[in-house]
Amino acid sequence: MQIRIRCNCGEGACAEWAIVELQGVVEPQPSIGDQIQGLEIGRLCCTSSSSSSQGSYTFTVGYHELTGSRVSLKKPLLVLKKMKAAVDGDERGTELEVIAIIRHKILFKSRPKALISRPQIKEKKMS
Amino acid sequence: MEMEIEMVEPTEGWGGGGAEAVRSLAAGSSISVRYHSLFGSHDDMLLLEVDEKLLHDVLHHRVTIRGQPDEEAVLCTPSSTYAMKFVGTSNSVLLIPAGEPTPSSSNGTCNGSETNNKAVPDAVASVIKVAPGYMELTQAAPRLDKLKSLLNERPYRLEEDLENDVWFKRGLYRWQDLVEEIQASDQELRDGLRSLSAVEVDGYWRIVDGKTMDEILNMILTNSVLHEWPLNALSENEVVSILEADGFPGRIVLHCLETFGSKVENSGSNLWSLDEKRVCLHFAVQILGGGKMKLEIFMAKWMRSIPSGMHGDLKMLEGEVLYEKLGVENWIHAFSVSDLPSTPAERFAALFRERPKWEWKNLEPYIRDLHVPGLSSEGLLIKYTRRTQPNADVEPIFSAR
Numbered sequence: 001m002q003i004r005i006r007c008n009c010g011e012g013a014c015a016e017w018a019i020v021e022l023q024g025v026v027e028p029q030p031s032i033g034d035q036i037q038g039l040e041i042g043r044l045c046c047t048s049s050s051s052s053s054q055g056s057y058t059f060t061v062g063y064h065e066l067t068g069s070r071v072s073l074k075k076p077l078l079v080l081k082k083m084k085a086a087v088d089g090d091e092r093g094t095e096l097e098v099i100a101i102i103r104h105k106i107l108f109k110s111r112p113k114a115l116i117s118r119p120q121i122k123e124k125k126m127s
Numbered sequence: 128m129e130m131e132i133e134m135v136e137p138t139e140g141w142g143g144g145g146a147e148a149v150r151s152l153a154a155g156s157s158i159s160v161r162y163h164s165l166f167g168s169h170d171d172m173l174l175l176e177v178d179e180k181l182l183h184d185v186l187h188h189r190v191t192i193r194g195q196p197d198e199e200a201v202l203c204t205p206s207s208t209y210a211m212k213f214v215g216t217s218n219s220v221l222l223i224p225a226g227e228p229t230p231s232s233s234n235g236t237c238n239g240s241e242t243n244n245k246a247v248p249d250a251v252a253s254v255i256k257v258a259p260g261y262m263e264l265t266q267a268a269p270r271l272d273k274l275k276s277l278l279n280e281r282p283y284r285l286e287e288d289l290e291n292d293v294w295f296k297r298g299l300y301r302w303q304d305l306v307e308e309i310q311a312s313d314q315e316l317r318d319g320l321r322s323l324s325a326v327e328v329d330g331y332w333r334i335v336d337g338k339t340m341d342e343i344l345n346m347i348l349t350n351s352v353l354h355e356w357p358l359n360a361l362s363e364n365e366v367v368s369i370l371e372a373d374g375f376p377g378r379i380v381l382h383c384l385e386t387f388g389s390k391v392e393n394s395g396s397n398l399w400s401l402d403e404k405r406v407c408l409h410f411a412v413q414i415l416g417g418g419k420m421k422l423e424i425f426m427a428k429w430m431r432s433i434p435s436g437m438h439g440d441l442k443m444l445e446g447e448v449l450y451e452k453l454g455v456e457n458w459i460h461a462f463s464v465s466d467l468p469s470t471p472a473e474r475f476a477a478l479f480r481e482r483p484k485w486e487w488k489n490l491e492p493y494i495r496d497l498h499v500p501g502l503s504s505e506g507l508l509i510k511y512t513r514r515t516q517p518n519a520d521v522e523p524i525f526s527a528r
Contacts, residue, residue, distance in 0.1 A: 015225040
């Protein structure tokens with residue numbers, strides 16, 4: 001059995017997708033439920049862009065702020081999508097189609113910083 | 128990590144800006160990252176890590192994934208085989224597809240203040256999927272053991288009559304059948320067929336039965352004496368026509384010449400030279416077919432069977448026979464490297480079943496054909512054997528790890 005990998009975009013013309021990678025899991029508030037389509041996760045901000053193309057970024061998610069940078073992948077990632085291959089209406093098994101390529105990612109590898117700090121408790125003066 | 132986020136209208140299509148907006152985000156600018164309107168697990172979508180060398184083959188439709196449902200999949204280029212392994216991650220890998228380009232890649236600044244152009248809609252990076260990991264490729268040896276067992280289901284015999292055979296196609300394999308069954312690249316599959324001395328007969332790849340090959344070789348040798356053909360300059364046309372007249376199929380006669388000889392270079396009239404080592408080895412294996420025998424008896428029989436003009440030497444039998452000393456006598460028996468598994472773990476297991484301790488000079492012929500990408504023969508020995516050497520003057524002994 002063999003599954004063919006095909007690419008309709010041709011070399012150099014592949015759509016380029018992006019990856020934002022962060023430590024841990026992003027969890028919506030329980031009140032939101034399963035309908036998260038269209039929900040804003042956070043705001044990605046480019047704070048500087050150095051000549052080495054490794055710019056600095058912040059990603060603000062709710063009351064959390066992450067700091068990260070753009071990383072070139074040592075080996076590119078291809079995004080493959082399973083397709084039913086058909087010839088004259090006959091299904092001929094599965095094919096994998098290259099739909100995109102990923103060459104960089106924005107990596108947030110440090111733990112998030114809380115944007116709201118706990119209120120300070122004033123010490124009572126000793127009389 | 129929890130977050131308090133509000134519901135917004137789902138963005139249609141791929142969402143404005145998409146991956147392009149993320150990549151071209153200018154210093155001091157920001158972009159909204161949201162769940163795509165089609166966000167989900169998208170199990171039909173996977174990430175495959177490829178190096179630049181492989182990328183060229185993938186983008187030019189030269190790559191397939193091969194294997195049966197019960198086998199671990201391999202990826203094959205025209206000439207190499209790669210094992211596929213899923214590498215999971217505990218990080219959140221947000222996958223952002225390319226989107227429809229918008230007039231501006233962002234409409235926010237990092238401190239949240241509005242940009243001057245209020246008419247420009249907000250560019251959105253829409254997350255289509257959180258990837259659980261990616262498929263990693265590691266160059267691997269082709270899995271050719273199955274090829275041998277498939278072709279051995281039905282070896283070619285002279286007396287077979289396919290036309291009137293009820294089971295005509297059972298146990299017979301065309302090239303495309305082998306491609307579907309064997310986890311190897313096309314080039315490696317061709318090399319595997321060559322190493323098994325397989326031949327294409329009526330569109331099916333076959334191993335020729337040993338008895339048939341022996342019969343044809345003997346006919347060639349007999350005719351070489353009768354017609355005074357030199358064994359290093361056999362005329363293809365003459366050999367084929369004479370043996371065809373005796374009822375041997377021309378294609379199989381030619382295959383016999385290919386198996387036991389090689390074409391003489393710059394010979395205008397298709398001349399073949401029989402290879403001394405291959406011919407002598409054939410007769411040695413034939414003699415040892417009956418099992419273990421005393422070395423001197425074997426040598427006497429072997430020398431008698433070798434065609435005149437050829438000279439047999441025990442060095443020719445490396446990787447084909449094993450010797451053992453029983454009392455004062457030396458014995459010999461057939462033990463062919465070609466009958467051993469091709470995967471290192473199984474190969475070493477078979478070797479140590481045959482003999483618990485090996486000297487390097489005896490072991491080397493049985494592992495020299497093992498090629499594991501990224502692992503030298505020394506590496507293989509370290510991984511699969513235990514080496515003992517009482518002192519520097521003594522040959523090291525290898526036993527099972």
